[in-house]
Amino acid sequence: MTAVKITPTKLKGIVQVPPSKSLAHRAIICASLAKGVSRIDNIEYSKDIQATIKAMKSLGTKIEEFENYLIIDGTTTFTKQNSEIDCEESGSTLRFMIPISIVEENKVHFVGRGNLGKRPLDTFYEIFERQNIGYMYKKDVLDLYVIGKLKPDHYIIPGNISSQFITGLLFALPLLKGDSIIEITSTLESKGYIDLTLQMLSQYGIKIINNDYKSFVVMGNQEYQAHDYRVEADFSQAAFYLVAGAIGNDVVLTDLNLNSLQGDKATLSILEAMGAKINVVSDGIKVTGENLSATQVDASQCPDVIPVVSVALALAQGKSEVINAKRLRIKECDRIIATSSQLNELGGSVVELSDSMTIRGVSEFVGGNCSSFADHRIAMMLAIATTRCNQSVIIDNMECVEKSYPSFWEDYQSLGGIIDVINMEE
Ligand SMILES: O=C(O)C1=C[C@@H](OP(=O)(O)O)[C@@H](O)[C@H](O)C1
Ligand SMILES: C=C(OP(=O)(O)O)C(=O)O
Secondary structure (H helix, E strand, O other): OEEEEEEOOOOEEEEEOOEOHHHHHHHHHHHHHEOOEEEEEOOOOOHHHHHHHHHHHHOOOEEEEOOOEEEEEHHHOOOOOOEEEEOOOOHHHHHHHHHHHOOOOEEEEEEOOOOHHHOOOHHHHHHHHHOOOEEEEOOOOOEEEEEEOOOOOEEEEOOOOOHHHHHHHHHHHHHOOOOEEEEEOOOOOOHHHHHHHHHHHHHOOOOEEEEOOOEEEEOOOOOEOOOOEEOOEOHHHHHHHHHHHHOOOEEEEEOOOOOOOOHHHHHHHHHHHOOOEEEEEOOEEEEEOOOOEOOEEEHHHOHHHHHHHHHHHHOOEOEEEEEOOHHHHHOOOOHHHHHHHHHHHOOOEEEEOOOOEEEEOOOOEOOEEEOOOOOHHHHHHHHHHHHHEOOOEEEOOHHHHHHOOOOHHHHHHHOOOEEEEEEOOO
């Protein structure tokens, strides 16, 4: 494991926002389910995306990997059984692939690492019980066997644990021989991710009836149509640089689609509510901010940006609140604990509550010896927070950014970030 020591400096320059991980997962899956050849452009080989590529290959899909694009031939998908699927640490890969992998009778072994074996899967276990699908798992480590075939059904799914269960079913159910309904039993959180799924499905020729996110009607016997697609830039990653701008750095972000359905686009409105300005400049988008003011942020629809948004809140005047943040506890780490403890380590003033955080703004951070909790979003938020520290910051496990953004440290340096790599084995 390698740590990084960052010497505080202001970031300045232009950054090309990496492709959306969420949209890349979806495009790879839809193209793999189409009986034809599709080209997916603007691919970055993060560990999560590599896991989804390998997962589809293990079901028989032919995927050719080029520097930044994929050629996917789905005509052979579902020709392989006894699949071994290594999800790495990707919750999306796991929860999308479970229903897809049993569209046809199959025996599948899911493995992974990090916190993945601790993240909830009960929603699927209940379906397995109801449909007599065999399953066996170990507690706390991902080592799950699933044996059987998914059936058309009236699915009852909670809306407040993970939208990824619903996305996984929405991918698989159109391919079954009968019609299904997915009924959502509580207000749907992470709704923007369902919008991304529905948008992608429609581009690949799949029709879903959305009854106001309370239920989804999915006709069976549908066929995915091959389709070329370019992955748009990622608002979850852009959030790091949008916040960087709001707290005094000078960063222009290129390639963002302001009409995107990505829920993490909410970062822009949160920063605006704090008094930051969103400027459309010739090269892209640039956020500027001075004297940010406190606000209340609802985490339920944009959980992934909360760690970095908390950096801006921790430097804003007054008392802010992050509410409805329960799902942050079931990500790569408990992101409520990680965000509050690490911002406090830097000199912030954050109080952790059961599903919320209260944040009192400070004028500057100090610095310190921090833990990434082996979570990419915590490591990256600490790197952005460092730009407002007056002493250096050490972050352990710098390679954890590879989960979603392998070129993060390169981009950080290209903006003038000063980093020293510390090899912990020495
Ligand atoms: O569907 C997706 O691409 C995702 C959904 C969200 O998860 P939840 O629905 O579990 O909040 C998000 O946190 C995750 O990073 C990606
Ligand atoms: C939680 C995340 O992803 P996943 O759920 O796919 O592991 C993330 O990227 O922050």
